[in-house]
Amino acid sequence: MFERIEILSGDLETGVWLIGKDNISFSGGFNLSRIVKFSEFESITRKEQIKNDVYIEIELVTGKLANAKLDIKHYSKLYDGFVSARKVVSAANHSINTDDKKQNGSDTRSAPNGNDGMPSKNQVNLGWGLFIGLIFIAFILSPSEKSKVNSPPNVTDNERNIQHEREAKAIVQSAGYKCDSVDKVLTGFGITLSCNGYQYVYDIEDVGGNWKVTPQ
Secondary structure (H helix, E strand, C coil): CCCEEEEEEECCCCEEEEECCCEEEEECCCCCEEEEEHHHEEEEEEEEEECCEEEEEEEECCCCEEEEEEEHHHHHHHHHHHHHHHHHHHHHHHHHHHHHHHHHHHHHCCCCCCCCCCCCHHHHHHHHHHHHHHHHHHHHCCHHHHHHHHCCCCCCHHHHHHHHHHHHHHHHHHCCCCCCCEEEEEECCCEEEEECCCCEEEEEEEECCEEEEEEC
16 A cells, blocks of 8 residues: 555645655656655644644745645655655765865965965065165164164163174075074174184175175
């Protein structure tokens, strides 16, 4: 015996439909047949029950509505099929959303410089230019002007000296000379840097806007 549901009114064809495993089907002859899968159901609302007949309202995901009645035993099969179909649809939607989040996350983690996070050659050159320019300004200005330009409030003389040592050391190393540790920095018309326990001493001077390093 086939489970049946009778569509009474609404947007679906009126008449008797058969309840299958995952759908309801209607046959009105050779020229009229239709199958509606449970996955196309948005909701099933139980309106009332008169004896063994259950009256329900079916809403499709398209917004269409249909009023129907069926035996209470057939209602259980219809509702169980609808619930199972909705679980499958929900699982599929969750999988799609998870894949989208992974893809979006991958996109947002792309290297900002287009080269796995490594700075471009132009960026390196610009950084060195700014660095050397700041050192030049720091050593040619008077002490009062130097503190205004390079020294934030509350910077101690010791901190300022450490910064000068680092900058001078970087200039010597960039010129290809050895300086693993700084012993002393003397400033005047130029810079004299002593390194590695006074083993190496370098004179640093500005020549035409470029730093010239001369070992003593």
